[in-house]
Amino acid sequence: xxxxxxxxxxxxxxxxxxxxxxxxxxxxxxxxxxxxxxxxxxxxxxxxxxxxxxxxxxxxxxxxxxxxxxxxxxxxxxxxxxxxxxxxxxxxxxxxxxxxxxxxxxxxxxxxxxxxxxxxxxxxxxxxxxxxxxxxxxxxxxxxxxxxxxxxxxxxxxxxxxxxxxxxxxxxxxxxxxxxxxxxxxxxxxxxxxxxxxx
Amino acid sequence: xxxxxxxxxxxxxxxxxxxxxxxxxxxxxxxxxxxxxxxxxxxxxxxxxxxxxxxxxxxxxxxxxxxxxxxxxxxxxxxxxxxxxxxxxxxxxxxxxxxxxxxxxxxxxxxxxxxxxxxxxxxxxxxxxxxxxxxxxxxxxxxxxxxxxxxxxxxxxxxxxxxxxxxxxxxxxxxxxxxxxxxxxxxxxxxxxxxxxxxxxxxxxxxxxxxxxxxxxxxxxxxxxxxxxxxxxxxxxxxxxxxxxxxxxxxxxxxxxxxxxxxxxxxxxxxxxxxxxxxxxxxxxxxxxxxxxxxxxxxxxxxxxxxxxxxxx
Numbered sequence: 001x002x003x004x005x006x007x008x009x010x011x012x013x014x015x016x017x018x019x020x021x022x023x024x025x026x027x028x029x030x031x032x033x034x035x036x037x038x039x040x041x042x043x044x045x046x047x048x049x050x051x052x053x054x055x056x057x058x059x060x061x062x063x064x065x066x067x068x069x070x071x072x073x074x075x076x077x078x079x080x081x082x083x084x085x086x087x088x089x090x091x092x093x094x095x096x097x098x099x100x101x102x103x104x105x106x107x108x109x110x111x112x113x114x115x116x117x118x119x120x121x122x123x124x125x126x127x128x129x130x131x132x133x134x135x136x137x138x139x140x141x142x143x144x145x146x147x148x149x150x151x152x153x154x155x156x157x158x159x160x161x162x163x164x165x166x167x168x169x170x171x172x173x174x175x176x177x178x179x180x181x182x183x184x185x186x187x188x189x190x191x192x193x194x195x196x197x198x199x
Numbered sequence: 200x201x202x203x204x205x206x207x208x209x210x211x212x213x214x215x216x217x218x219x220x221x222x223x224x225x226x227x228x229x230x231x232x233x234x235x236x237x238x239x240x241x242x243x244x245x246x247x248x249x250x251x252x253x254x255x256x257x258x259x260x261x262x263x264x265x266x267x268x269x270x271x272x273x274x275x276x277x278x279x280x281x282x283x284x285x286x287x288x289x290x291x292x293x294x295x296x297x298x299x300x301x302x303x304x305x306x307x308x309x310x311x312x313x314x315x316x317x318x319x320x321x322x323x324x325x326x327x328x329x330x331x332x333x334x335x336x337x338x339x340x341x342x343x344x345x346x347x348x349x350x351x352x353x354x355x356x357x358x359x360x361x362x363x364x365x366x367x368x369x370x371x372x373x374x375x376x377x378x379x380x381x382x383x384x385x386x387x388x389x390x391x392x393x394x395x396x397x398x399x400x401x402x403x404x405x406x407x408x409x410x411x412x413x414x415x416x417x418x419x420x421x422x423x424x425x426x427x428x429x430x431x432x433x434x435x436x437x438x439x440x441x442x443x444x445x446x447x448x449x450x451x452x453x454x455x456x457x458x459x460x461x462x463x464x465x466x467x468x469x470x471x472x473x474x475x476x477x478x479x480x481x482x483x484x485x486x487x488x489x490x491x492x493x494x495x496x497x498x499x500x501x502x503x504x505x506x507x508x509x510x511x512x
Contacts, residue, residue, distance in 0.1 A: 029479075036478040037471075078449045078465075079472040125456070125464055133467035134328070138352035140474055141327045145356045149325075149481050151497045152349055153365040153425070154432035156321045157373060158439045159338055160446070161300035162466065164291070164312040165453040172457075 015108035024099045033079060034072065034100035038143035042136055043067045049132045065116055070124040072101040073116065084118035084174060091115050119178035219279050226272060236265050267292050296459040298335040312454060315466050316341035317442065318349055321368065321432045322493035323486060324442045324477050326470050327352060331463050339375035342367070346382070365421060366390055366429030370439075379415075386420045388412075390429045403430050428496055445473050 024031050046067050069091075076097060077087045090097045092114050098106060144150045243249065243257045270289045277284055290311045291297045299309045314335050319326040328348035330341050346364065353361060366388035379389045388411070403411070408426045412418050449469040456465045480486060486494070 032479045032482070033472075033475045036475045036482070074464075074468050075472050075475070078469045079476070081448075081450060125461075128464050129460060130331075130463045133463050134348060134351075137326075137328060137467060137470060138348065138355060140471055141325070141349070141352040142355035142357075144325055144474070144478055145353070145362055146358050148358070148499060149478060150320050150323060151499055152320065152327055152353060152362050153497060154321065154368070154429050155318050155327065155349070155364060155366070156368040156432065156439055157316065157318050157342055157345055158370065158443065159314050159316040159341060159372075160443045160451075161310045161314055162312045162451055162462070163310040163453050164294070164297050164462075165455050 015110075018095070018106050018108065020095050020098045020104055020106055023095045028096050028099075030076075030079075030096040030100050037075075038139060039068060039072075039102065041139045041143065042071060045135050045139060046071060046128075046132065049129075049135070050127055053129075054127060065120055065124075066102070067124075069101040069103070069116060070121060073121055074125060076100055077121075084121050088114060088116050088118050088121065117178065119174050122174045215279075222275050222279050226275060229268060229272070232268060233265065236261055236268075263295075264292075267295055270295075294458060296333045298333075300335055313459075313462050315451070315462075316345055317446070317470070318345040318367075319439075319442050321438045321442075322490040322497075323481055324438075324445065325474055326442065326446075329463075329467055329470050331459070331466060333459055337375075338369075338372035339378045342369070342373060342375075342378045343381060346385070346387070365425045366432065368429065368432060383415045383417060386417060388415055388417060388421055388426060388429050390432070403427065428493075431493065431496075442473075445476070446470065449473055 026032075050067075073087050073091065076082070076090075077084070080087065080090075082090065087097070091101060092112075095106075141150075141152075145152065240258060240261050243254055243261070246254065249257070267289060270287075271292060274284055274288060288299060289295050290299055297311055297313065299311055300314050301309050313331060316330045316338070317326050318328050328345050330344045330348065332340070346367070349364060353363070356362060364385075364387050367382055368390040371391065374391055382389050390411075403426070405423070408423045411426055412421060412423070415421075446466075446469050449472050451466050451469040454462045454465050456462060484491075
């Protein structure tokens with residue numbers, strides 16, 4: 001039970017239901033920013049790419065966190081300049097972040113620690129490759145052109161330097177920490193539970 | 200080692216003998232590593248408890264580490280004896296794709312990292328594509344891949360007529376005759392952002408327009424009006440800098456994800472976040488006077504503010 005509690009990562013509350021869209025005001029910057037993305041096309045592209053490169057033969061285990069949520073979190077991380085832990089924490093408490101992640105309704109549950117774990121976000125990120133990133137950018141640009149908001153008639157090209165830094169907590173450390181935490185929380189759990197725990 | 204190098208350079212003179220002594224001291228502990236790594240490779244091949252995949256992965260990692268060690272030793276000996284090494288410098292033993300990015304700025308030391316290239320609409324700042332090669336290749340090598348990516352995006356546009364690229368502006372680093380020829384062959388005008396001391400006029404004369412069309416060989420493909428727009432779009436350097444500044448404040452200044460793929464993901468996500476913010480600005484009509492004028496000339500859709508208020512109320 002402790003293991004399940006620790007790995008609980010989705011909306012399972014039993015309390016009062018809150019309509020997120022009614023709560024976040026229309027002029028809210030995060031809401032307006034999120035409404036500009038062609039989410040359906042982006043999510044379909046990610047799902048298609050993952051299905052081709054990481055095929056799953058059996059549909060076992062806990063249901064995966066929605067691609068829409070993980071993609072939005074990854075984008076919000078850059079927009080709000082947050083770390084993995086910070087953005088996952090904000091998703092639990094900030095209704096604007098929930099709106100941006102496509103969550104339209106949430107059940108109140110004070111005991112629930114988190115919706116998405118940082119290690120799930122790190123795993124999602126590790127599956128994105130250069131071709132998929134190019135496709136996502138092309139889809140976003142095509143959507144902006146389709147709505148007549150931008151034109152590619154006159155363009156400008158430039159380069160800029162980007163320094164390689166070292167993160168305070170890197171993806172390897174996050175995943176290692178997750179393994180340690182899960183093994184600590186279930187010392188007597190059967191070995192068959194481990195693959196589920198990682199998912 | 201990097202900090203040490205900076206200290207040596209910061210005293211108005213380079214302490215050559217100190218650098219050479221330190222290099223010898225640092226390389227000495229690494230000498231037995233080569234023998235140990237080769238022994239480890241043999242052990243990996245003989246290890247029966249490892250699967251083939253694991254053996255292959257470990258062997259690849261060991262080979263990579265040995266190659267990096269060899270390259271570090273070679274380049275250190277070469278550099279400390281006063282011979283230059285313009286290409287193929289390794290600055291991080293764990294990631295050989297990182298390169299020194301020399302941008303000719305005298306006010307700061309060379310950054311070690313990557314050099315992403317972007318192609319954007321100058322009026323509003325929407326970025327259409329990103330290109331991030333390994334190392335630090337020349338700037339003109341970015342142009343064709345970026346244009347190809349934009350044309351791929353154009354292929355996904357459902358509205359008709361399909362938009363096309365009329366002109367491309369770039370600074371002096373992109374001024375390459377082969378690139379210009381390639382772009383002219385595709386029917387794209389090329390406009391160079393000049394040095395700031397002699398800015399290009401945003402409204403060229405008829406003679407200048409005729410000359411530009413003649414040089415590009417695009418008399419029948421591009422109109423004088425399109426040349427005027429191209430000059431208006433590409434005459435100002437600060438426009439590009441504002442787009443780059445927006446990316447830098449969204450985390451593109453310092454890459455924290457590991458490896459080349461990690462850098463692509465981080466900068467790609469920063470570009471998408473920037474585009475979202477830019478589209479939001481367009482929808483709210485929060486644009487500069489220049490951008491508004493440019494959009495009028497391009498006959499781009501303007502958001503109806505009254506309609507927005509009505510729907511809100």
